Amino acid sequence: xxxxxxxxxxxxxxxxNLTKTFGAGESRVxxxxxxxxxxxxxxxxxxxxxxxxxxSTLMHVMAGLDAATSGRAFIGDTEITGLSDxxxxxxxRSRVGFVFQSFNLVPTLDVLGNIxxxxxxxxxxxxxxxxxxxxxxxESMGLGGRLRHRPHExxxxxxxxxxxxxxxxxxxxxxxADEPTGNLxxxxxxxxxxxxxAASREHGQSIAMVTHDPxxxxxxxxxxxxxxxxxxxxxxxxxxxxISAYMLSSEVGA
Amino acid sequence: MSAVVERxxxxxxxxxxxxxxxxxxxxxxxxxxxxxxxxGFGTLLIAATGFIGAWLLAAPxxxxxxxxxxxxxxLSALLVGVAMFVAAIVxxxxxxxxxxxxxxxxxxxxxxxxxxxxxxVRVARQGLVVGAIGAAVGLIGGTAGAAALLPVxxxxxxxxxxxxxxxxxxxxxxxxxxxxxxxxxxAGSRRVLEVTPLEAISGATExxxxxxVGGRARRIVAGILFLGGSLVLAAGVAxxxxxxxxxxxxxxGGIFSFTGLSxxxxxxxxxxxxxxxxLFGRSxxxxxxxxxxxxxxxxxxxxxxxxxxxxxxxxxxxxxxQSAREVLISSGxxxxxxxxxxxxxxxAAIMMSLVDVSAVIAAVGLVNLLTLGVIQRRxxxxxxxxxxxxxxxxxxxxxxxxxxxxxxxVAxxxxxxxVYGWAGAQSLLGSVGVPPEFSSPxxxxxAIPWATVGIxxxxxxxxxxxxxxxxxxxxxxVSPIDALAGD
Numbered sequence: 001x002x003x004x005x006x007x008x009x010x011x012x013x014x015x016x017n018l019t020k021t022f023g024a025g026e027s028r029v030x031x032x033x034x035x036x037x038x039x040x041x042x043x044x045x046x047x048x049x050x051x052x053x054x055x056s057t058l059m060h061v062m063a064g065l066d067a068a069t070s071g072r073a074f075i076g077d078t079e080i081t082g083l084s085d086x087x088x089x090x091x092x093r094s095r096v097g098f099v100f101q102s103f104n105l106v107p108t109l110d111v112l113g114n115i116x117x118x119x120x121x122x123x124x125x126x127x128x129x130x131x132x133x134x135x136x137x138x139e140s141m142g143l144g145g146r147l148r149h150r151p152h153e154x155x156x157x158x159x160x161x162x163x164x165x166x167x168x169x170x171x172x173x174x175x176x177a178d179e180p181t182g183n184l185x186x187x188x189x190x191x192x193x194x195x196x197x198a199a200s201r202e203h204g205q206s207i208a209m210v211t212h213d214p215x216x217x218x219x220x221x222x223x224x225x226x227x228x229x230x231x232x233x234x235x236x237x238x239x240x241x242x243i244s245a246y247m248l249s250s251e252v253g254a
Numbered sequence: 255m256s257a258v259v260e261r262x263x264x265x266x267x268x269x270x271x272x273x274x275x276x277x278x279x280x281x282x283x284x285x286x287x288x289x290x291x292x293x294g295f296g297t298l299l300i301a302a303t304g305f306i307g308a309w310l311l312a313a314p315x316x317x318x319x320x321x322x323x324x325x326x327x328x329l330s331a332l333l334v335g336v337a338m339f340v341a342a343i344v345x346x347x348x349x350x351x352x353x354x355x356x357x358x359x360x361x362x363x364x365x366x367x368x369x370x371x372x373x374x375v376r377v378a379r380q381g382l383v384v385g386a387i388g389a390a391v392g393l394i395g396g397t398a399g400a401a402a403l404l405p406v407x408x409x410x411x412x413x414x415x416x417x418x419x420x421x422x423x424x425x426x427x428x429x430x431x432x433x434x435x436x437x438x439x440x441a442g443s444r445r446v447l448e449v450t451p452l453e454a455i456s457g458a459t460e461x462x463x464x465x466x467v468g469g470r471a472r473r474i475v476a477g478i479l480f481l482g483g484s485l486v487l488a489a490g491v492a493x494x495x496x497x498x499x500x501x502x503x504x505x506x507g508g509i510f511s512f513t514g515l516s517x518x519x520x521x522x523x524x525x526x527x528x529x530x531x532x533l534f535g536r537s538x539x540x541x542x543x544x545x546x547x548x549x550x551x552x553x554x555x556x557x558x559x560x561x562x563x564x565x566x567x568x569x570x571x572x573x574x575x576q577s578a579r580e581v582l583i584s585s586g587x588x589x590x591x592x593x594x595x596x597x598x599x600x601x602a603a604i605m606m607s608l609v610d611v612s613a614v615i616a617a618v619g620l621v622n623l624l625t626l627g628v629i630q631r632r633x634x635x636x637x638x639x640x641x642x643x644x645x646x647x648x649x650x651x652x653x654x655x656x657x658x659x660x661x662x663x664v665a666x667x668x669x670x671x672x673v674y675g676w677a678g679a680q681s682l683l684g685s686v687g688v689p690p691e692f693s694s695p696x697x698x699x700x701a702i703p704w705a706t707v708g709i710x711x712x713x714x715x716x717x718x719x720x721x722x723x724x725x726x727x728x729x730x731x732v733s734p735i736d737a738l739a740g741d
Contacts, residue, residue: 065640065734086644092734093642104637108545120538121642166641 011074012174012206013062014038018071020057020229031057032068033229039174044200044207046220048243054229055210056178062208063096063176064088076173093122097167097175099196101182103159105151105166112138112147115166130169137165141195157188161195168199175199177209181216193219214243225250281352282384284622285345288615289388289435290395292341295611296334296427297396298403301419303330305404308417333608336567338431340560340612342438343516344619345381347556349442351626353377354550360446361453374446381439388435389428397424476518483511487677494681504681508674512566515670516559523555523662524548530662534654539647542638543654546627554659557616557623561663561717562670564613565710568606569671570678572706575602577679580701606706613713621721624656628725635729636736645730652729656722664714668707676700 020032031054039045039062049055060066061073064080072081075095080088097118098104105114115134119126126134138144141161151159160180167175177196181189197219199205209220217223218240225233225246232250307323353360360373401419408414490504515522531544547554575598582594628635635648643651680698 060735063640089639089642089644092640098640100637104633106542106634106637108542108549117538118641120541121638121647123537 010041011038011076012041012043013073013075013208015058015062015068015074016072018058018061018073019069020054020061020066021069030229032061032071035071035226035229035231037224037231037234039206039208040222041173041206042200042204043222044197044220045209045222045224046217047208047210047224047226048212048214048217048247049226049232050212050247053226055212055226057229058226059176059178059208059210063098063174064092090122093118094170095173097170097172099160099163099167099175099177099180101179103151103156103163103183105159105162107151110148110150111143111154111162114151114162115169117166118170126169133171134165134169137168141165155188156184157191160184160188160192164192164195164199168203168205171205173206175205175207177207179211179213180209181211181213186215189213189216214240214247217243281348281355281622281626282380284618285348285381285384285435285439286388286391288341288344288348288618289385289431290392291611291615291618292334292337293389293392293428293431294396294399295337295392296431297393297424298399299330299334299608300424300427301397301400301404303327304421304423305407305415305417309413309415312415329605333605333611334427336563336609337612337615338427338434340563340615340619341431342434343556343560344615344622345385345435345438346442347553347619348622348626349377349381349439350445350553351550351623351630353443353445355626355630357449357453360449361451364449365451370447370449373449374440374443377443377446378436378440381443382432382436384439385432385435389431392431393425393428396427472517473521476514476521478514480511480514480518483507483509483514487511487674490681491677491684494684497685498682500681500684501678504677508677512563512670512674516563519555519559520552523558524551526666527554527558527658527662530658530665533661534658539643539651540654543651543658546631546651546655547658549627553623557620558659558663558666560616560619561613561660562667564609564616565664565667566670566674567609568613568710569668569706570675571602571605571609572703573672573675573700574678575599576701576703577676577698578683581679581683581698617717617721620656620659620717621724624652624659624721624725625728627655628652628729631729632732632736635732636734639732639736640734648729648732649726652726653718653722656725657718660714660718660721664710668710672700672702 014037016036018032018035019030022029022031033054035054035058047055047058057066061068062075064073064075064083068081072079074080075091078091078095080091083091106117109117115138116126119130138147141164143158143161143165146154146158151162154162160183164180167177175196180196181192184192193216196207196209200207200221209216211217218238221237223233223235223238223243224231225235227250233246235246238246303326306326310323310326311320363373364370397419404417404419484507486507487504488507490500490502490507492500493503494500527547528544531540531547534540534544579595579598638648639645676698679700683698
């Protein structure tokens with residue numbers, strides 16, 4: 001089932017021989033154990049695995065939020081291993097987008113302020129083109145009438161749509177979504193997943209989604225399973241049933 | 255306040271519930287300090303007043319000495335009162351902030367079966383303990399200070415009078431401070447009643463609950479006090495054109511109008527803060543800082559009004575004495591007696607240094623507010639770091655937040671101080687003849703003591719820098735992963 005296009009397709013992000021250990025001696029834990037994967041450009045990838053499988057750590061390292069113990073990490077063609085904090089900050093600001101489980105909007109800013117925040121952090125206002133893109137995003141996310149609302153006036157689904165619009169606004173190389181449906185009811189969760197899938201399909205947005213929900217992963221073009229810090233399987237689109245079956249069998253087999 | 259600095263911010267990322275306990279204790283340190291300062295100040299001032307009183311009464315040649323003793327007693331009671339008032343404001347705000355940070359813990363207690371009222375009583379009891387500890391420290395410190403200073407006063411001024419330092423009345427400030435801290439903790443913990451058990455199990459979403467901006471009744475009372483007080487103040491100024499007794503009327507008006515101002519702080523301060531926010535420009539960090547300063551309008555306003563009070567009082571004494579000096583100089587057609595001038599200067603200097611205590615208490619509160627604000631915003635700061643805020647930008651944001659509050663309060667305090675100081679001088683001296691006509695009434699121009707203004711400005715910059723040290727350190731230590739860590 002291993003995909004063989006690793007070297008040919010352009011990569012949104014990749015890691016080579018990534019190892020991450022916590023602690024020392026007896027209590028030493030391998031969060032990541034020699035992981036090598038690439039996330040293809042324009043693809044919606046789900047990273048799955050039980051708690052403690054290393055999926056969050058992998059995402060932190062790939063997004064330049066945490067440093068690996070050994071191995072290399074790239075965003076596009078830029079190697080991020082060993083970049084300074086400031087360089088990483090600028091890189092995240094311009095080339096990586098984030099969607100979180102708990103939405104993480106800035107409570108003091110209204111919807112529009114939250115969406116344009118990445119531009120303002122960079123000290124520039126959105127270009128005319130970016131402005132048009134933001135308008136289209138606001139429209140497609142159904143946030144048109146809510147631009148002046150504060151996050152606490154919105155429902156969970158609306159907040160997550162604002163977060164997605166914020167992530168898409170800068171057209172980053174890659175969007176990391178960390179359990180984006182974890183705090184949503186199943187119907188709202190499906191809507192959010194459909195929005196992510198549409199962004200990938202229609203605008204070629206690369207997305208990496210960390211989740212342990214087979215339903216959520218079934219929306220992705222590709223599913224990577226992690227277990228004990230290693231890649232256990234790497235499959236194209238799967239139904240939720242197939243994903244559940246795989247997870248159950250690996251659980252039983254372990 | 256500064257006790258916060260040592261704590262490594264991201265030690266092992268323990269769960270929020272356990273983390274909120276030491277965090278709360280840290281905020282309480284400031285309340286102990288505030289209680290200690292105000293009760294120590296009270297003790298010291300009572301001892302000093304008693305000593306001066308004993309000395310004056312022992313001097314048989316001084317005419318009208320009883321009334322002088324009464325005036326000194328009233329003045330020191332007022333000064334202690336102001337310090338305690340500011341301390342109570344600071345404590346109320348501290349507890350409101352602590353309760354906000356403890357929401358999840360309180361919700362858990364509610365979930366397990368505690369009643370909202372019993373939780374609030376628990377918080378208030380902490381206030382009682384904190385107040386008692388601070389008051390005891392202040393009582394001991396103040397008494398020790400008085401014991402050390404009295405012999406100095408005896409030798410320096412050659413005062414030889416019998417005065418027993420240890421008197422029951424010295425305990426009064428400590429008792430009052432304990433009770434006001436208790437009451438302030440009770441007032442500040444009002445929000446405990448709004449915490450529902452559900453908040454312990456609901457998602458990790460942080461609710462940005464808007465704090466109630468005071469009741470309607472309070473706003474009306476504040477408005478009446480302010481308008482009525484201002485009218486009385488104006489009447490005092492008008493009366494002062496005929497008789498020096500106008501100052502008594504003006505004094506009453508001043509107290510009323512300023513009380514109205516403090517009560518109405520939540521109405522007055524936010525728009526003023528907003529104006530200051532515009533001054534900092536439109537950069538992302540400036541805008542976020544401006545919004546943060548207004549996130550909890552009630553807390554910010556209360557804190558700001560504490561600083562305003564201190565600055566107003568200092569400026570008021572400086573302006574009044576400077577204006578009075580100029581009127582005396584021009585009315586006398588030359589230099590008035592040197593003794594009179596130096597007496598006035600000494601009086602103003604003593605009053606200014608004594609009201610400084612209130613300013614210090616307000617500053618402690620400000621530092622504490624900013625620090626707790628940063629601690630409670632870890633997630634959000636982590637988010638900003640994740641989205642691309644560089645560490646220097648975070649530092650600038652927190653510094654601007656501090657500057658926002660200090661600049662606003664100091665500017666307002668200077669303005670009010672000039673108005674009140676001028677009103678005092680005008681109402682006292684408006685009936686004094688001034689050349690060339692030597693006829694009443696006289697218009698006293700408000701004389702701005704630039705030296706004082708300069709000192710206040712420098713103190714503001716210092717306060718801003720000091721207030722921002724601990725919070726900026728904490729804020730820049732937040733790692734982006736803090737935003738992603740679910741709690």
